[in-house]
Amino acid sequence: VTGFHSAPRAALIAIGTELLADGRHDTNGVTLARILASIGIETVSRMMVVDDEQEIAVALEEASERVALVIATGGLGPTVDDVTREGASRAFHLELHPDERILAALRQRYAALGRTFSDLSARQALVPRGAEILSNAVGTAPGLLLARPHGRLVALLPGVPHEMESMMRDQLVARLTAAWPERPLLSRGIKVAGLTEVEVQTRLGDLLDPLLDQGGGPRRGSVTLLAAPGEVSVMFRGKDEQHLDEIHRQARVRIGDDIFTDDMEAALEAVVGQLLVSRGLTTAVAESCTGGMLAALLTRTPGSSRWFRQGWVTYSDESKISELGVDPELIRRHGAVSAQVADAMAKAARRRSGTDFGLSITGIAGPDGGTREKPVGIVYLSLADSGGSLATRHRFAGDREAIRLIACKTALERLRRRVLSVTPR
Amino acid sequence: VTGFHSAPRAALIAIGTELLADGRHDTNGVTLARILASIGIETVSRMMVVDDEQEIAVALEEASERVALVIATGGLGPTVDDVTREGASRAFHLELHPDERILAALRQRYAALGRTFSDLSARQALVPRGAEILSNAVGTAPGLLLARPHGRLVALLPGVPHEMESMMRDQLVARLTAAWPERPLLSRGIKVAGLTEVEVQTRLGDLLDPLLDQGGGPRRGSVTLLAAPGEVSVMFRGKDEQHLDEIHRQARVRIGDDIFTDDMEAALEAVVGQLLVSRGLTTAVAESCTGGMLAALLTRTPGSSRWFRQGWVTYSDESKISELGVDPELIRRHGAVSAQVADAMAKAARRRSGTDFGLSITGIAGPDGGTREKPVGIVYLSLADSGGSLATRHRFAGDREAIRLIACKTALERLRRRVLSVTPR
Numbered sequence: 001v002t003g004f005h006s007a008p009r010a011a012l013i014a015i016g017t018e019l020l021a022d023g024r025h026d027t028n029g030v031t032l033a034r035i036l037a038s039i040g041i042e043t044v045s046r047m048m049v050v051d052d053e054q055e056i057a058v059a060l061e062e063a064s065e066r067v068a069l070v071i072a073t074g075g076l077g078p079t080v081d082d083v084t085r086e087g088a089s090r091a092f093h094l095e096l097h098p099d100e101r102i103l104a105a106l107r108q109r110y111a112a113l114g115r116t117f118s119d120l121s122a123r124q125a126l127v128p129r130g131a132e133i134l135s136n137a138v139g140t141a142p143g144l145l146l147a148r149p150h151g152r153l154v155a156l157l158p159g160v161p162h163e164m165e166s167m168m169r170d171q172l173v174a175r176l177t178a179a180w181p182e183r184p185l186l187s188r189g190i191k192v193a194g195l196t197e198v199e200v201q202t203r204l205g206d207l208l209d210p211l212l213d214q215g216g217g218p219r220r221g222s223v224t225l226l227a228a229p230g231e232v233s234v235m236f237r238g239k240d241e242q243h244l245d246e247i248h249r250q251a252r253v254r255i256g257d258d259i260f261t262d263d264m265e266a267a268l269e270a271v272v273g274q275l276l277v278s279r280g281l282t283t284a285v286a287e288s289c290t291g292g293m294l295a296a297l298l299t300r301t302p303g304s305s306r307w308f309r310q311g312w313v314t315y316s317d318e319s320k321i322s323e324l325g326v327d328p329e330l331i332r333r334h335g336a337v338s339a340q341v342a343d344a345m346a347k348a349a350r351r352r353s354g355t356d357f358g359l360s361i362t363g364i365a366g367p368d369g370g371t372r373e374k375p376v377g378i379v380y381l382s383l384a385d386s387g388g389s390l391a392t393r394h395r396f397a398g399d400r401e402a403i404r405l406i407a408c409k410t411a412l413e414r415l416r417r418r419v420l421s422v423t424p425r
Numbered sequence: 426v427t428g429f430h431s432a433p434r435a436a437l438i439a440i441g442t443e444l445l446a447d448g449r450h451d452t453n454g455v456t457l458a459r460i461l462a463s464i465g466i467e468t469v470s471r472m473m474v475v476d477d478e479q480e481i482a483v484a485l486e487e488a489s490e491r492v493a494l495v496i497a498t499g500g501l502g503p504t505v506d507d508v509t510r511e512g513a514s515r516a517f518h519l520e521l522h523p524d525e526r527i528l529a530a531l532r533q534r535y536a537a538l539g540r541t542f543s544d545l546s547a548r549q550a551l552v553p554r555g556a557e558i559l560s561n562a563v564g565t566a567p568g569l570l571l572a573r574p575h576g577r578l579v580a581l582l583p584g585v586p587h588e589m590e591s592m593m594r595d596q597l598v599a600r601l602t603a604a605w606p607e608r609p610l611l612s613r614g615i616k617v618a619g620l621t622e623v624e625v626q627t628r629l630g631d632l633l634d635p636l637l638d639q640g641g642g643p644r645r646g647s648v649t650l651l652a653a654p655g656e657v658s659v660m661f662r663g664k665d666e667q668h669l670d671e672i673h674r675q676a677r678v679r680i681g682d683d684i685f686t687d688d689m690e691a692a693l694e695a696v697v698g699q700l701l702v703s704r705g706l707t708t709a710v711a712e713s714c715t716g717g718m719l720a721a722l723l724t725r726t727p728g729s730s731r732w733f734r735q736g737w738v739t740y741s742d743e744s745k746i747s748e749l750g751v752d753p754e755l756i757r758r759h760g761a762v763s764a765q766v767a768d769a770m771a772k773a774a775r776r777r778s779g780t781d782f783g784l785s786i787t788g789i790a791g792p793d794g795g796t797r798e799k800p801v802g803i804v805y806l807s808l809a810d811s812g813g814s815l816a817t818r819h820r821f822a823g824d825r826e827a828i829r830l831i832a833c834k835t836a837l838e839r840l841r842r843r844v845l846s847v848t849p850r
Contacts, residue, residue, distance in 0.1 A: 016649070016651075017647055017649045018649050018651050018660070019471070020458055020468045020469070020470070020471060021458065021462065021467075021468070021610075021612070021647075021649070021660070021662060022649075022660070022689075025450045025455075029473075030450075033445055043445045044445065044474070044475050044477070044480055045445070045472060045473060045474045045475070045480065045484065046444070046445060046472065046473040047470060047471065047472040047473070048454075048470060048471040048472070049469070049470045050467075050468075050469045050470070050647075051647075051649070052469065055469050055470060055491075058491060059470065062487050066483060077622065077652075078622070078623050079622055079623065079626045079650050080626065080633070081648060081649060081650055109822075112820075113820060113822055114820065115621065115623075116623075118623060118627065120623050120626065120627070121623060138822070138823055138824055138827075139822070139823070160652075162823065162824050162826070162827060166824070285738075287717075289724075290721070290724075291717075291720050291721050291723070291724025291725070291729070291733070291736075292712075292716075292717030292718065292719070292720030292721035292724065292736055292738065293717065293721040294717070295716050295717030295720075295738040295740075296715070296716050296717040296718040296721050296829075298716070299714075299715075299716025299717065299738075299740060300716070300825075300826060300829075302791070302792055302793060302825060303793070304716070304740075305740060305741065308716070308740055309740060309741045309743070309744060310737075310738055310739055310740050310741060310744035310748065311716075311717055311737075311738030311740070312735070312736075312737065312738070312748075313710075313717065313720040313724075313735055313736030313737070313738065314735055315720075315724060315729075315730055315733055315734060315735050315736070316730065316734045316735060318734070319734060319735035319778060322777070323735065323737075323748075323777075352747070352748075353744065366727070367727055368727060368728070400725070400727055401725060404721075404725075
């Protein structure tokens with residue numbers, strides 16, 4: 001389809017002064033490169049440009065001369081610093097005109113939300129001549145798709161991450177796979193909980209060699225290990241499907257049950273929720289240092305009322321006593337951060353809510369409050385079921401928010417392991 | 426000094442396939458943009474390019490035509506995928522030759538570390554004709570500085586962050602301030618809750634004109650509006666401190682109490698926490714659709730036990746009744762998503778925990794569960810204090826996670842406004 005390159009290559013442009021002046025990370029570029037790789041398109045450059053019409057115009061023009069696909073994100077909003085439309089108009093010599101259907105949709109949306117529709121808001125309806133409109137299902141600014149000579153494409157997407165991602169997945173991906181049906185880049189992946197990045201790599205061992213550039217024989221693909229708090233993702237990429245499947249199969253054997261999913265988009269909390277539903281089980285939680293984060297993760301997935309009933313955020317000693325009936329003597333003897341109190345919290349959460357499981361977290365997230373015996377990062381988790389409860393002691397590293405998140409993920413992983421041992425209904 | 430622009434502008438290029446394929450963040454670009462701003466040089470673009478000689482050559486050439494200063498990082502090491510030297514040689518038609526002094530220094534360094542000096546290692550001594558050498562005090566690869574026509578400069582720095590930063594601060598900054606004796610770029614900002622991006626801009630009105638590129642008079646700086654769920658940030662930048670301070674002062678007058686902070690690093694939840702502490706007040710929360718997220722935000726800041734006591738995640742109707750004593754008749758008559766239930770939850774949270782405030786959220790986060798009367802995005806918030814409680818109805822847009830976050834931020838903003846009206850102790 002393209003006139004110049006068999007496998008299309010992409011350049012991404014993120015527009016926004018804040019990306020340059022404030023050092024914010026362009027997360028849209030990471031998301032887009034991942035989605036593009038999944039449909040066989042390699043991203044060869046990513047750029048961040050200030051909100052300046054001329055800079056945007058030059059970036060768009062130069063990129064569209066180099067590669068078959070340019071995707072720019074940001075600068076499509078209603079305010080005066082949003083000048084991506086104008087930049088594209090200048091780059092490709094396409095006049096801007098207001099689109100009546102977008103105007104009508106914008107008016108309707110603003111009215112539904114009870115917001116005033118002004119001249120500024122109307123700027124979002126400006127469209128370069130000949131552009132195809134990508135509707136925005138979750139926000140106001142529509143996206144735009146420009147067909148360029150030799151089958152090349154230039155897409156302008158909103159900068160708000162969830163708007164960008166839904167437009168990309170729901171509309172643009174279908175257009176791109178239709179234009180370039182080659183799928184040269186395949187990937188397989190696993191997501192692992194409860195192991196560090198180094199532990200994962202050690203278990204995989206020489207399995208990765210054929211995917212690594214060892215300066216010797218031909219490289220058959222690439223591998224990426226990516227660590228997030230409490231989780232490690234491993235992505236294998238290559239062109240030989242059989243070879244990739246074999247590596248994937250062996251990776252599953254070598255790592256085993258610590259793999260919680262093969263779906264790189266699935267979060268641990270969603271996997272746990274699905275496991276609970278499949279077995280008709282429910283859980284409740286009681287949290288201290290994580291302050292509601294565990295409950296917020298468990299309710300993040302739509303339909304979570306099927307497995308989650310309720311949670312207690314018992315941040316103070318008094319609330320542990322009054323709401324969960326924790327024995328004050330237990331707190332006095334062992335401290336609020338202890339296996340004994342974690343057990344009492346987990347049991348009370350299960351008993352009071354009538355769920356199958358009770359999951360609890362109590363710990364010291366820092367930066368203050370640590371002692372020699374219980375330093376910052378010490379966390380006790382407990383899981384209660386019909387057979388009683390079992391508390392475990394952990395020491396997590398990182399700042400306050402990282403410690404809280406790792407504690408939640410570790411608790412979720414404990415619940416996942418326990419649910420796995422229950423025969424599905 | 427430059428032939429084309431009074432204040433020099435910079436473009437940054439980060440070289441490395443891992444930045445594109447694995448979605449790693451280019452932290453060097455953030456560091457460099459900050460250092461450049463401190464010496465008055467604005468960064469107008471940042472780019473990431475794969476380890477490909479041709480891609481690097483095009484990126485360097487195009488950037489050096491656009492701006493007075495180009496700084497590229499990475500690709501100067503000894504391995505075969507390090508091809509920045511070759512890319513620069515191709516871009517500017519400058520032959521590469523081995524530099525004897527670099528070779529001698531490299532041999533000495535490798536010997537001191539007990540490492541073998543190979544032909545690969547010797548690649549680091551290749552220098553484009555006429556380049557000035559920047560020595561590497563903390564690593565092996567030297568940097569290179571190329572003088573281009575019209576006083577423009579192209580610098581090639583190593584990709585290892587601490588090597589790059591030490592070379593930038595110890596050698597390049599002096600060269601740049603000698604070439605362009607500029608005043609530093611200063612910034613002022615405000616963060617606003619409870620208003621949309623358009624409402625903020627409408628209130629600021631013509632105040633922003635001197636900072637915007639309106640095609641007319643000289644631009645005295647820049648302005649960025651950035652919307653996050655429930656918040657809008659406005660950042661003013663320029664070189665004239667008095668002028669910036671005046672704009673900042675007027676912005677505060679025009680927007681007033683909706684500004685919750687001038688500190689661009691301060692989150693709304695931290696501001697609310699500090700306000701509560703300053704007045705010796707405490708709060709508790711009761712959440713349904715946000716499932717613990719409000720409590721997790723309130724406990725995100727260190728020391729939050731001073732203002733936050735406890736929270737209830739009453740996700741099911743039964744838990745609202747059993748834990749918070751909500752009248753079942755109220756739920757039957759008005760539904761769990763109603764002003765009446767929100768009020769009952771807020772009052773119960775306050776009463777049961779003995780705090781000054783009780784804050785509640787109940788709503789429909791979606792994607793399912795909406796009705797014609799109460800569509801997805803409908804959220805009731807209530808704030809209870811000694812005088813009773815007041816529930817408000819809201820309609821939020823976005824996906825499930827966005828609706829939940831905006832609901833939390835809106836609840837925090839209601840609490841902030843209420844606390845502001847209390848005289849500090």
